[in-house]
Amino acid sequence: GAVVSQHPSWVICKSGTSVKIECRSLDFQATTMFWYRQFPKQSLMLMATSNEGSKATYEQGVEKDKFLINHASLTLSTLTVTSAHPEDSSFYICSARAGGMRGEKLFFGSGTQLSVL
Amino acid sequence: RKEVEQDPGPFNVPEGATVAFNCTYSNSASQSFFWYRQDCRKEPKLLMSVYSSGNEDGRFTAQLNRASQYISLLIRDSKLSDSATYLCVVNPSGSARQLTFGSGTQLTVLP
Numbered sequence: 001g002a003v004v005s006q007h008p009s010w011v012i013c014k015s016g017t018s019v020k021i022e023c024r025s026l027d028f029q030a031t032t033m034f035w036y037r038q039f040p041k042q043s044l045m046l047m048a049t050s051n052e053g054s055k056a057t058y059e060q061g062v063e064k065d066k067f068l069i070n071h072a073s074l075t076l077s078t079l080t081v082t083s084a085h086p087e088d089s090s091f092y093i094c095s096a097r098a099g100g101m102r103g104e105k106l107f108f109g110s111g112t113q114l115s116v117l
Numbered sequence: 118r119k120e121v122e123q124d125p126g127p128f129n130v131p132e133g134a135t136v137a138f139n140c141t142y143s144n145s146a147s148q149s150f151f152w153y154r155q156d157c158r159k160e161p162k163l164l165m166s167v168y169s170s171g172n173e174d175g176r177f178t179a180q181l182n183r184a185s186q187y188i189s190l191l192i193r194d195s196k197l198s199d200s201a202t203y204l205c206v207v208n209p210s211g212s213a214r215q216l217t218f219g220s221g222t223q224l225t226v227l228p
Contacts, residue, residue, distance in 0.1 A: 006160075041125065043204070043220040044161065093160055106216065108160035 003027055004096050006109025013084055014117055021079045021112045023094030029074035030096035034106075035067075038091040050077040084116045120144060121207050123219040131227050134195045138222045140188040140205030150181055152190045153204040155221065161204055164190075195226045 005024045013019055023033055031052045036044040048069055049057040056069035068080040077096075081088055094109040123140045130136050142150075150167040165172065167179040167188050178191040188205055205219035 041220065043121070043218040045218075046216070091158060105163075108162070111158065111160050113158055 003098065004094065004107045004109045006094050006112060008112060009110060010113050010115075012115045012117065015085050016083055019081045019084055019114060021081075021092055021094070021114075023077045023079070023096070023109050025075045025096045025098070025107075028096075028098045030077075030098065031074060033071060033077040033094055033096045035069065035077075035079050036093045036095070038093065038111075044093065047079075052077075081114065084114070086116045089114055089116045119220075120217045121205055121219040123205050123222050125220060125222060127223040127225055129225045129227055130195055132195055132197060134226075135191065135193045136195055136224065137192075138190045138203055138205075138224075140190075140219055142186050142188070142205075142207045142217075144207070144209045145183075145186060147186075147207045147209045149208040150188050151206040151208075152177075152179055152188075153206055153218075155202045155204055157202075161206075161218075164203070192224075195224075197226050197228060200224055200226045 003026050005026055007022050011019050033050040035047045037047050038044045046059050047062045047067060050069045050071040052071045052074050058064045066082055068082060071077040091111050091113050093111040095106050097106055121142050128136055152164040153161040154164045155161040165174050165177060165179050167181045169181050171180040176193045180189045192199055202221040202223045204221045207217045209215050
């Protein structure tokens with residue numbers, strides 16, 4: 001079964017609204033989670049690294065005030081797209097690194113398709 | 118130059134065909150390499166790791182040429198269910214943060 005749960009799968013919203021996406025590790029603790037964005041026919045681009053209990057690390061060109069990340073527990077990270085605009089429409093995917101018996105594998109959430117009207 | 122480059126395709130092949138995808142990477146210090154499969158609007162799923170000695174998993178064979186900074190994936194006896202986008206993924210440093218994804222090669226297997 002899925003070890004990383006991401007919700008919602010689809011979001012359609014009006015321009016100017018904020019959208020929150022949740023990423024949960026279901027059967028392991030993830031001190032680090034990653035958020036990616038993927039535009040059609042393009043590669044996954046890392047947006048930020050979410051660290052439990054501390055501030056996220058954002059990649060160059062990603063606005064931290066627009067893409068708010070909260071990693072308040074070892075199993076949950078959230079990405080909030082604030083004041084979304086049509087150009088923010090994209091596929092957002094989270095991933096979490098699992099160690100121990102899972103051997104430092106990277107597990108992906110199922111993704112969230114965001115459409116901003 | 119992109120860090121990881123792939124032929125975007127699309128590749129349209131008949132069932133049973135053999136198809137090969139290529140990928141080049143720019144960072145000669147890259148340490149680990151993977152092929153992921155991604156279905157439309159789904160998360161990427163690890164297909165196989167790629168080792169210097171080459172490795173095979175059923176109908177799938179992956180090869181790595183460090184000197185040429187080149188990775189390949191061969192699919193034999195293509196099935197309809199193989200239709201997907203195949204992502205070449207390179208990890209330069211061993212840190213999960215550093216995973217660099219190619220833009221993918223789209224494969225459609227036709228009946």
